[in-house]
Amino acid sequence: MIEITKSPIDTVKLLEQVQSSEAGATVLFVGATRRVTEGRETVRLHYEAYETMATAELQRLEQAARRRWPLEQCAISHRLGTVPVGEASVAIAVSSAHRDAAFEAGRWLIDTLKQSVPIWKQEQWADGSSEWVHPTPSPGKK
Amino acid sequence: MKVIVKLFAGARELAGAEEVSVELTAGATVGQLREQLIANYAQLRPLVGHAMFAIGAVYCDDSVEVSEQAEIACIPPVSGG
Numbered sequence: 001m002i003e004i005t006k007s008p009i010d011t012v013k014l015l016e017q018v019q020s021s022e023a024g025a026t027v028l029f030v031g032a033t034r035r036v037t038e039g040r041e042t043v044r045l046h047y048e049a050y051e052t053m054a055t056a057e058l059q060r061l062e063q064a065a066r067r068r069w070p071l072e073q074c075a076i077s078h079r080l081g082t083v084p085v086g087e088a089s090v091a092i093a094v095s096s097a098h099r100d101a102a103f104e105a106g107r108w109l110i111d112t113l114k115q116s117v118p119i120w121k122q123e124q125w126a127d128g129s130s131e132w133v134h135p136t137p138s139p140g141k142k
Numbered sequence: 143m144k145v146i147v148k149l150f151a152g153a154r155e156l157a158g159a160e161e162v163s164v165e166l167t168a169g170a171t172v173g174q175l176r177e178q179l180i181a182n183y184a185q186l187r188p189l190v191g192h193a194m195f196a197i198g199a200v201y202c203d204d205s206v207e208v209s210e211q212a213e214i215a216c217i218p219p220v221s222g223g
Contacts, residue, residue, distance in 0.1 A: 053215065113223050114221075
């Protein structure tokens, strides 16, 4: 289940969507707006997407995860527009019979989403300035 | 031929437009589109050098031929999540 939304993400709903009587394990990852990045204070993030392609890429990721791990259910929600500090910008819920598959698939989904899905964040700093985040292709922390 | 290229995030802001039109010779590749985009909009060089391109909402590499009808997008390095 893929969702791109301008509304706050409902993580309870996401967990309900991956509920399965065959699942002994459910993993929920929530990514949120962090207040401090490398010493600078963030007020909010603003997210923009190439929406048709972002939806297609997220569906492709879900299908790839389902091929690679024995998942029961998988749900991904990404928020667009303004996301204040402390609120979720992305949530991924995965359920499987045993926990290894759910943990591994959840980790792979968020890592791959960050590398390949056409969504961008703009930092809006406490000093009033803002900048689009376009990571250079060298490895490093994000 | 003339193609329309969608721009996003920092690339959109640097160009001051959500899409730009680029004149290419027939049969031009994505790599040639990348070069022409930088030639027309020098301010895009730092982002477009690292950008991916998508044709019909599917990523493609620089050797792919650009088609006039398909939706073409320049995807600067992404930062979702």
